[in-house]
Amino acid sequence: MNSAFFRTGIAALSLMAAPAMLHAHGSMKPQHGGLVQMSGETMMELVASPKGVDVYLSEEDEPLTAAGFTAKLTQTAAGAKSEAALKPAGGNKLSAPGFKTVKGAKLVVALVDKSGAKIFATFKAK
Numbered sequence: 728m729n730s731a732f733f734r735t736g737i738a739a740l741s742l743m744a745a746p747a748m749l750h751a752h753g754s755m756k757p758q759h760g761g762l763v764q765m766s767g768e769t770m771m772e773l774v775a776s777p778k779g780v781d782v783y784l785s786e787e788d789e790p791l792t793a794a795g796f797t798a799k800l801t802q803t804a805a806g807a808k809s810e811a812a813l814k815p816a817g818g819n820k821l822s823a824p825g826f827k828t829v830k831g832a833k834l835v836v837a838l839v840d841k842s843g844a845k846i847f848a849t850f851k852a853k
Contacts, residue, residue: 762774771784783821790819798812802828809826811823
């Protein structure tokens with residue numbers, strides 16, 4: 728068998744499968760007007776507002792119950808760190824009421840599920 732033909736065939740099959748793989752974990756479109764990151768199978772959407780910060784959790788477009796996690800938000804801006812606990816706020820929402828984000832700051836959401844597995848996502852504040 729011609730090896731160039733084989734490589735071309737493999738490349739074509741990979742390209743055909745790529746769109747299906749990209750959507751295997753659900754949509755990456757924000758559902759609440761926030762910033763979206765994927766960590767493993769978990770999608771996190773961070774929404775900053777004057778009232779504080781909310782984080783919505785989902786997996787394959789299905790909401791994950793926030794009560795199944797402990798979570799922390801860490802902000803690093805101009806060399807200074809600030810942290811807040813993200814508390815379950817009903818459904819798939821975690822909240823840090825009163826937390827103010829700083830434009831351009833690095834925001835890290837750290838989740839721990841009941842089994843002890845850790846999930847992290849990093850965002851840049853707008």
